[in-house]
Amino acid sequence: MSTFAIKSNKLVLPSGIDGFGYLLVEDGKFGQVSVDEPSGVKIVDRMGYWVAPGLVDTHIHGFMDHDVMDCEPEGVMAVSEGLAKCGTTSWLATTLTAGVDETGEACASVREANRRQIEDADFVGAKIQGIFLEGPFFTEEHKGAQNARYLIDPQFDILERWQEEAGGLIAKSALAPEREGVVEYITKATSAGVRCAIGHSSATYGQSAAAVLAGAKIVVHTFNGMADMAHRDPGIVGCAMTSQGVYAELICDGLHVDPVVCETLVRAKGWEHVVLITDCLSCGGLPDGDYFIGELPIELRDGAAFLKDGGNFAGSTLTLAKAVKNVADWGIVTAEQAIRMATEVPARSLGMGDRCGSILPGRAADLVVFDPELNVVETYVDGIAVRP
Numbered sequence: 001m002s003t004f005a006i007k008s009n010k011l012v013l014p015s016g017i018d019g020f021g022y023l024l025v026e027d028g029k030f031g032q033v034s035v036d037e038p039s040g041v042k043i044v045d046r047m048g049y050w051v052a053p054g055l056v057d058t059h060i061h062g063f064m065d066h067d068v069m070d071c072e073p074e075g076v077m078a079v080s081e082g083l084a085k086c087g088t089t090s091w092l093a094t095t096l097t098a099g100v101d102e103t104g105e106a107c108a109s110v111r112e113a114n115r116r117q118i119e120d121a122d123f124v125g126a127k128i129q130g131i132f133l134e135g136p137f138f139t140e141e142h143k144g145a146q147n148a149r150y151l152i153d154p155q156f157d158i159l160e161r162w163q164e165e166a167g168g169l170i171a172k173s174a175l176a177p178e179r180e181g182v183v184e185y186i187t188k189a190t191s192a193g194v195r196c197a198i199g200h201s202s203a204t205y206g207q208s209a210a211a212v213l214a215g216a217k218i219v220v221h222t223f224n225g226m227a228d229m230a231h232r233d234p235g236i237v238g239c240a241m242t243s244q245g246v247y248a249e250l251i252c253d254g255l256h257v258d259p260v261v262c263e264t265l266v267r268a269k270g271w272e273h274v275v276l277i278t279d280c281l282s283c284g285g286l287p288d289g290d291y292f293i294g295e296l297p298i299e300l301r302d303g304a305a306f307l308k309d310g311g312n313f314a315g316s317t318l319t320l321a322k323a324v325k326n327v328a329d330w331g332i333v334t335a336e337q338a339i340r341m342a343t344e345v346p347a348r349s350l351g352m353g354d355r356c357g358s359i360l361p362g363r364a365a366d367l368v369v370f371d372p373e374l375n376v377v378e379t380y381v382d383g384i385a386v387r388p
Contacts, residue, residue, distance in 0.1 A: 002383070003027065004042040006369075012052040012339050014358045023051060025365045028382035032361055046369055049377060050335065053343040054089025054366035055320040056357050058172065058275060058350060059132060059221065059249055061094045061293070062282035068093045069294050070282075071105040076113035080125030082285060084386045087321035087376040089366035090129045090347070090356040092171060094279075096294045097135030097146035100158055107131055107166035114169065124381050127366070129352055130171030133162065134220070137175035137185070138200035144225040145293050145307055145314040146200060154185035159194065170194055171350055174220045176201035177211035177236070190215035195350050197249075200225040201236055208239035212246055218349055221279055222248040222265060223257050224313065241268040247349035249277045252326045253318040255304050259330040271333050275349050276323045276342040281305055281315040325374040335374060 003026045011018040011033060022038055024031030037043065061068055064082040066075035076093060083091060093110040095103055114128045135146050137154040154175045163170045173189055174197040175182060186196045198211050199220025219240040229237035240248045248269055252262055256279075266274050278284070283291040283300045290308075291298050293315060297308040305314040320342050328338040347357025359367060365383035368376060379386045 002042070004044055005038050006044045006046055006051055007037075008046045008049060008051040010048070010050045012050060012336060012343075012359070014344070014360065017336055023359065025380070025383045028365055028384070030359055030361055030363050030365050048372055050339065050370035050374070052339045052368050052370065053357055053359050054126075054368050054379065054381070055087045055324070055342045056090040056129070056346040056352075057083070057088050057278055057280075057320045058092045058346045059094055059134070059277035060091055060280045061096065061315065062284065063280055064285045065282055067282035067293075068110060069096050069098060069102070069106050071102070071109045073109050073113040073116060076110055076128070077117060077123070077125065080113075080117065080128065083126040084124060084379050084381050085388050086319040087368040087370075087379050088126050088319070089368070089379060089381050090127050092130050092132040092350075093128055094132040094134050097138060097143070097150045098294060099150050100161075103133070103136070104162055104165040107162050107170065111165070111167040111169055114167075124384050124386060126381070127356070128169070129356060130350070131166050131169045132172040132174070133159075133170060134174050135200070137173075137179055139176045139178060139202055141202045142176075142200050142225045142227065144200055144312065145296060145298070147294055147296060153180045154182055156185050156188040159185070159189060159192075163192070163194070171352075172197055172218065174199050177203040177207040177216075182211055183214045186211060186214040186216050198236060202227050203236045205234045205236075205238050208236040209243070212239060212243050217246050218275070219246060219248045221251050221256070221277065223261060224251060241265065245273075247273050247275050247345070249275045251279050251316055251318065252276055252323040253303075253316050254326060256313060256316060259326075259332070262327065262330070263332045266332050271337045271341055272345060274341055275346045276320060276327065276338075277346070278318040278320050278323065279315050280318055284317040284319070286317075321368070321370075321374075321376045324370075328374055338374070339370075
């Protein structure tokens with residue numbers, strides 16, 4: 001691998017924005033940042049451009065006509081390749097509500113894709129940092145695009161089976177707080193190293209708070225797939241806004257949640273606890289038309305996916321880089337904060353801050369370069385450049 005240094009006056013580092021410096025990349029790893037030009041290495045001039053950690057998407061189902069629920073390792077790898085071109089260098093392969101056996105097959109396919117990516121020295125794509133189980137422990141009323149046929153109460157022995165099939169990759173599991181056995185499931189899953197999230201739910205504030213006390217620390221795509229907050233019934237949204245140490249996912253495409261409501265959440269929690277996600281489907285990056293999410297038919301029109309049956313939102317076609325640009329362009333946060341909401345904040349929400357989300361010496365050189373308007377210019381995975 002080559003050694004080079006990126007010159008920029010907008011380096012997004014854990015300590016803040018470095019006013020000016022050279023970021024050394026050596027043999028696919030980050031080196032030190034210096035104000036003095038290193039000698040004997042190629043200089044990549046990105047003055048005026050944001051040089052940031054690679055984006056971390058902790059809730060994404062697929063991309064470019066491939067879905068995790070296709071249960072095909074090749075498709076999962078294709079998603080990784082596509083994401084890298086859009087600035088994302090780490091992701092959680094996200095399942096949908098399905099039968100126990102099919103979910104296990106999806107977990108096994110992600111495990112195999114991850115093995116191939118690690119063993120193939122020539123593969124360049126976003127790294128699979130784990131699996132997110134979005135279902136099947138949800139409720140009918142707010143199931144969204146989840147298939148109601150397969151909704152069940154949470155059972156830790158099923159999670160253990162899936163984790164074995166996943167080779168230990170399951171990092172996050174979502175459930176509705178009002179389901180039977182929730183507290184026991186969260187307690188056991190958390191002890192086993194799986195982060196629990198609450199969503200797709202009609203839960204009261206009390207039920208939601210009980211799940212948080214048991215160990216759930218993430219709210220799934222806040223405002224979507226849950227009861228609205230009312231002044232006498234704050235529900236799961238009220239719990240998301242007021243619970244300290246809880247991270248709130250947010251889809252910032254301007255369609256799923258109005259920008260004013262996005263700002264309300266960020267003001268309530270602080271940007272440090274709001275996780276930008278995409279919830280992107282396999283139709284992400286594709287033209288308008290008819291597609292599927294799992295077994296359910298959907299229509300993609302004007303950049304949004306809708307269920308054919310009922311017309312509700314089915315998910316997004318958002319890229320994480322676009323979410324960063326949106327939340328900054330809307331004036332909710334600064335560009336630096338927006339970048340951190342898609343890098344170090346999601347990594348920290350899953351306890352993965354030691355392997356992704358930050359530029360630190362010795363780490364894999366996974367980074368993204370934005371132009372002054374926050375458009376992706378290029379991505380680096382292990383120090384290898386990937387362009388849109």
